[in-house]
Amino acid sequence: MTGSSSLGEDELIARFLAPLAGEGGFGLKDDTALLAVPDGEELVLTVDAVVAGVHFLPDDPPASIARKALRVNLSDLAAKGAVPRGFLLVLALPSGWTEGWMADFAAALGEDAAAYACPLLGGDTVRTPGPLTLSITAFGTVPQGTMVPRTGARQGDAVLVSGTIGDAALGLALHTGKAGAWADALTQEERAYLVDRYLHPRPRTNLTAALRASARAAMDVSDGLAGDCAKMLRTAGLGGEIDLSLLPLSAAARSALGADETLLETIATGGDDYEILCTVPESGVAAFTEAARHAGTPVTRIGTVGAPGGRLVLRDKAGERRFTRGSYGHF
Amino acid sequence: MTGSSSLGEDELIARFLAPLAGEGGFGLKDDTALLAVPDGEELVLTVDAVVAGVHFLPDDPPASIARKALRVNLSDLAAKGAVPRGFLLVLALPSGWTEGWMADFAAALGEDAAAYACPLLGGDTVRTPGPLTLSITAFGTVPQGTMVPRTGARQGDAVLVSGTIGDAALGLALHTGKAGAWADALTQEERAYLVDRYLHPRPRTNLTAALRASARAAMDVSDGLAGDCAKMLRTAGLGGEIDLSLLPLSAAARSALGADETLLETIATGGDDYEILCTVPESGVAAFTEAARHAGTPVTRIGTVGAPGGRLVLRDKAGERRFTRGSYGHF
Incomplete structure (x- = not known):
């Protein structure tokens, strides 16, 4: 569990990420996910990427990296008045990743997904010669017409x-x-x-x-x-x-x-x-x-x-x- | 237009990407986007990341990089029977990016977004010490219950x-x-x-x-x-x-x-x-x-x-x- 992993993409997903998949994620066995938006609600979308060495320290605990990557997106949704519904994860991994790191990362991500009722629906996992890069797209819903915009301030508010x-x-x-x-x-x-x-x-x-x-x-x-x-x-x-x-x-x-x-x-x-x-x-x-x-x-x-x-x-x-x-x- | 750009994130977005924003993208002035899913339809989600040197050659024309990054996602949606509705773009840029490169990239992305009726809704732009990395999340819809799954084959088909x-x-x-x-x-x-x-x-x-x-x-x-x-x-x-x-x-x-x-x-x-x-x-x-x-x-x-x-x-x-x-x- 300490050396670099030689797992392929399918094994990585099956072992560490599929257990986190929520309804509509199809156990991460499809290329796509399905999200039902309740009648009368609209979908609020947000995406944030974080790069090791730019947005977090490469040696930060994997659990902290996972939680922050998800939570900054949940924060964007919250500011719009949106209730979280699910997320997609893109993981660009440098070659030296270890299974121990991934196990800690996935465990924390799963805990947060459960705590915030925001299940993993899908994603993509790629190799990079650069630093670890994570991108999370999160989905929330609001009753139609109620999203709080950034632009709505009025004089005297x-x-x-x-x-x-x-x-x-x-x-x-x-x-x-x-x-x-x-x-x-x-x-x-x-x-x-x-x-x-x-x-x-x-x-x-x-x-x-x-x-x-x-x-x-x-x-x-x-x-x-x-x-x-x-x-x-x-x-x-x-x-x-x-x-x-x-x-x-x-x-x-x-x-x-x-x-x-x-x-x-x-x-x-x-x-x-x-x-x-x-x-x-x-x-x-x-x-x-x-x-x-x-x-x-x-x-x-x-x-x-x-x-x-x-x-x-x-x-x-x-x-x-x-x-x-x-x-x-x-x- | 040939040297490295010193534009900040807001200027980059305003000059090159905001002109591509569709309805629900708020001119990319918000952290989030809004997507209305027609009654009786479900949302199909997909995300694909591409890394320079892994998925494309760093010297490939920026227009080709843009088109391929969007189209591989549209291909995922098409395979599910889903009609494209919009996309989010994450751009992780190395420090040497030029405004000429970005102009060509954005022009091609805008052409494809129009051709496939799949507008840009939002995204994130970050710096990376690693290679150029693009991640696109695309959204499509299908009439409820009609998404074509990967898993549905039956003997004799x-x-x-x-x-x-x-x-x-x-x-x-x-x-x-x-x-x-x-x-x-x-x-x-x-x-x-x-x-x-x-x-x-x-x-x-x-x-x-x-x-x-x-x-x-x-x-x-x-x-x-x-x-x-x-x-x-x-x-x-x-x-x-x-x-x-x-x-x-x-x-x-x-x-x-x-x-x-x-x-x-x-x-x-x-x-x-x-x-x-x-x-x-x-x-x-x-x-x-x-x-x-x-x-x-x-x-x-x-x-x-x-x-x-x-x-x-x-x-x-x-x-x-x-x-x-x-x-x-x-x-």
Whole structure:
């Protein structure tokens, strides 16, 4: 189980992936899969690719790689108000892959597929002379006409975000050994929490009903809150304002920021949050906040959508803040 | 337009890919796409990845790479009787990509998307330190319950195949300069025809209605006729027989085989045909053959499905033939 595997594609699929196949996946014995979309529902599609050395570290645990690859797609679906229905997996494998790695990868993928009720339906497995590359296409459904678009913000809407912001960016710094002296101010538990937030996004699938009911625009935060919010408002041709002192922070992120206040830039622009950023009409904020609390993931108001032609302004107590980098580009 | 591009992901998408976006693709401004599945229809899903240096030559024309990446997926859909509805594109780009390459790639992809009525709905663009890697997820629909499975063959069914077999395998040998002396026996036009068949698969989307009406089992031939037929019958637990003298050959393939009769193995096992292999009950062969002729792509009966527990036997006039390699594995 430790050396490079000589298994062919069919054996690899039969041994590691077919056991994960859901209804419509035909045990991965067909080239295609079948997905029934309930009457009155529409299909929401998303695809995200991750490359070793670019989006994750080659030595990251295979279970973490699997979970993150699936969850970033579930996060995209959640931001649209869509309920997950299934996914396709493309695995481009370098020649040195081992069966032990694949067993751990598949076990974690299967656990997540079950936990999120999003079965494996099919895929493709190819060799690559390059780094391990994973691409997952995920499918969700919404009642017809209820998908929450990225483009729907209107002037005066409240801007809200789910969970806490900045954990993953701080976790990445810790995970790659690039954290500053602030790391020493954290407890072992706080450091572990932040790294876990980087490795294992929490797609906010529990917020889908509340988003469909209340949000005019939404997206998940993957490239940094500041840049993603500017991008969302730009698609509507609008400016806006975010009060950085309102950003929801975990206890661990507050400890880090207490030790080094320059981390505010990392928190606001670092990315990999996989929280949901949305705009909600003023009249709907209370109901949305209550529904989110009831669903188990609090949302926090952090700003307001501004006027046509404006830009996104970030403020803290001292006035406007401009960060040197607007967002984390994975490209 | 000749040097490496410094365009970011958003500019790349806006300039080259957004113009291809169909309805439901939101101009590629959202992270997700929307697909309406007509009432009474089911969604058929397929995904195929191709890697430079593994599935195509890095110096192949970008237009050919684009067309093949999309068409191999359309071929999978066609074999299931599914009508194409749209696709998602994942592009993993090495750092040296040029805007000229991308312009040619996108233009050809857009032409094919229009020709096959299969619009671009979304995707992802990432950097890779490895070779160019493309992954396309394609969506089709069938009236509920009519998808033609790979697994449905029954003893006594006729085995049929569309178009002509072996052209692409011969074309690959010519394209890579690995053809034997037989190449000299071909006219320039014949050589060009075979290379074109390798570079530009013809997905048999015109056969979908006939397949749904008549076929019990079907798949597209991508890894070689002999191996793919054995695989299809194995999923039904059945054996069978193919008469190699019945394989439909193009004039160019007949010229090559006339010059070197050992090419029969390349023709029967070489792959990249993207023709449709199917089984049809004896009583339906005449109607299926007529419907296919009417649709513009002839089908040819090449064998018969055998008994449970049997294996696939290949015969020619001299008796049983066993090839040293059963199929071309792209893995």
